[in-house]
Amino acid sequence: MQYYAVAGAERPALVARDGRDAFDLTSANPNVETFSDLARAANVTNQSIDDVARGLLDEAESFSADDLSERARRPAAPDEVWAAGVTYHISEQAREAESGMPDVYLDVYEGERPEIFFKATESRTVGPNDAVGIREDSTWDVPEPELGVVLYRGDIVGYTIGNDVSSRSIEGANPLYLPQAKVYDRCCSIGPCIASPDDVGDPQNLEMTMTIERDGEIQYEDSTSTSEMVKSCEELVSYLSRHNTVPETAVLLTGTALVPSEEFTLAEGDVVRIEMDGIGVLENTVTVV
Structure with a gap:
């Protein structure tokens, strides 16, 4: 269901x-x-x-x-939202392109330990029919469409779509600026629903499409599959919960493979539409915060 x-x-x-x-x-x-x-x-x-x-x-x-x-x-009010990075090859390439220290991303992509970082609190997370935010002090902003794993007391109870909105200009200036590039008001969207594990089936075999529209015209459109993930959902959850008390309700975003070109940045009023098999469509407008 x-x-x-x-x-x-x-x-x-x-x-x-x-x-x-x-x-x-x-x-x-x-x-x-x-x-x-x-x-x-x-x-x-x-x-x-x-x-x-x-x-x-x-x-x-x-x-x-x-x-x-x-x-x-918003289908749930997660106490915490976490995210995994560099779980797709295209993501590793994009992070290398934005950074002056590209080797750190290749090391994560090829390494046993994934990148797991804190993304948002409940108050920073929005749902469908609401606006995601881009930072006023950022010059290069992108949506990151991701499969979201919904956890209850650390166990996987469902899946949702996540939009891990990010400032590439801030993170690209220095990897240590990652928290500022990722965590701010309206930095994350989840929805439109939570699909049960039985409803989704294999979470590593879902088609995902993202479209970005501006003033009625398509600026970006591309598709991928979660089968391209280098690590499984279970692996990512296991690293999140190691020596870390996960709150009652949490969401773990699993990384992205859909990355607009370096010439593109989000703008006020853009519409981001993410569609995923078995879950539906998460659509948000964009606002400056």
């Missing part, structure tokens, strides 16, 4: 989509208002999130699947 956080006039709701049908799980049990509530119930009862959701369907009100894309909001 796929799980959406939906804004409503009276209350927020957690909506489960099963094929063409959608159901308001919160109407069946008001204690299941967020994805974390559902994951917590699955953890306590030793069930999958889909099994817990199916137990609510008989009492849940139907929801129009046609309304999901317009009403969807």
Whole structure:
């Protein structure tokens, strides 16, 4: 199933989509208002999130699947968002191109230990139908479309799409500036939903497409597959959780292979659209922060 956080006039709701049908799980049990509530119930009862959701369907009100894309909001409120870098060859090439110290990126790409860095807090993370940010003090900014692994108490409970918006000019000036290039207001977007592991199937075999539109014209469009990742989702999660207490709900972004050319930089009003098999479409406008 796929799980959406939906804004409503009276209350927020957690909506489960099963094929063409959608159901308001919160109407069946008001204690299941967020994805974390559902994951917590699955953890306590030793069930999958889909099994817990199916137990609510008989009492849940139907929801129009046609309304999901317009009403969807950030599908979870992660305590922390982390990210992995240089997990695709094209990413390693792009990071080398921007940096005066290119060898450090090649070493990570070929090394056993992945690059894992802190990306965002809940307050810095937005969802679909909201704007991602680019820094006012940056001159070269790009979106980074990524498969997001959703964790509950360190276990993989689903997958989402992530946009790891980054300042290449700041990071390129010196790798030690990475936190400033990555962590700032509206620096991250996730959504449009969280798809369960059963719904996604093999996360290392998903097609991903990114389109960037400006004033109604396509500025960038390209596709890739998560099969090109040099490390698996499980490997990346294992390094994140080594000697590190992962909070109750967290998201780990797994790196990007879709990198616009060096001549391109995001601008106010751009529209970034990321589509991934089994999960859907994450679309955001761009604003300067």
